[in-house]
Amino acid sequence: MTTPPHRSTPTLLVVWALLSVGLVPGCPSGPADERTPAPPRVGAPRAIRTDDGRSPRWRWPTGGREVVRGWERPADDYAAGHRGIDVAAAVGTTVVAVADGTVSFAGQVGGRTVVSIDHGGGLVSTVDSVTPSVAAGSLVARGDPVGTVAVGHCPASAPCLHLGARVDGRYVDPLPYLPAADWPVLLPESAWPG
Secondary structure, eight states, rough: OOOGGGGHHHHHHHHHHHHTTSSSSSSSTSSOOOSSOOOTTTTTOOOOOEEEEEOOOOSSSSSOOOOOOBBBOOSSSSOOOOSSEEEEOOTEEEEEEEEEEEEEEEEEEETTEEEEEEEEEEEEEEESSSSSSSTTEEOTTTOOOEEEEEESSHHHSSSSEEEEEETTTEESSSSGSSSSSSSOOOOOGGGGGO
């Protein structure tokens, strides 16, 4: 005779309770201690800081600082949003590494060419659309060329470079890592020439 599934439920609850309060030695489900660091909280990427407590400074990936479209936080990981900033840049403009790191990816994603650089500590920068001059595994220093702006992310009539930032795999606003931006000035229609 077999025990119906509903009779084993109390046993499962006891096991779950022991695991959740950490009474089973070496169990990763128990509370974190000095030997087992807690995993990062999902939904709240940790801030990356330099030794003096400031956010690290990136450089702009092109010669310009004009942001034509800013960061738009998505409601969740799969919702619409703008996971980075668009910097005005002509097709063919040299794109450089925003900081020291290792190229973690250089290739096609969804029909556009992307270069991603791992800066360590969970911080990754991504530039899109580019014609890469580097390959995955390349070591780059801040300011080293990584490619040139290509048509893809922005329309050909208003070319730009998309710059993204990820911390622990989650997209964040890249602006806090950069020196001050130049935002386009929108004039009233009455001020337009002609």
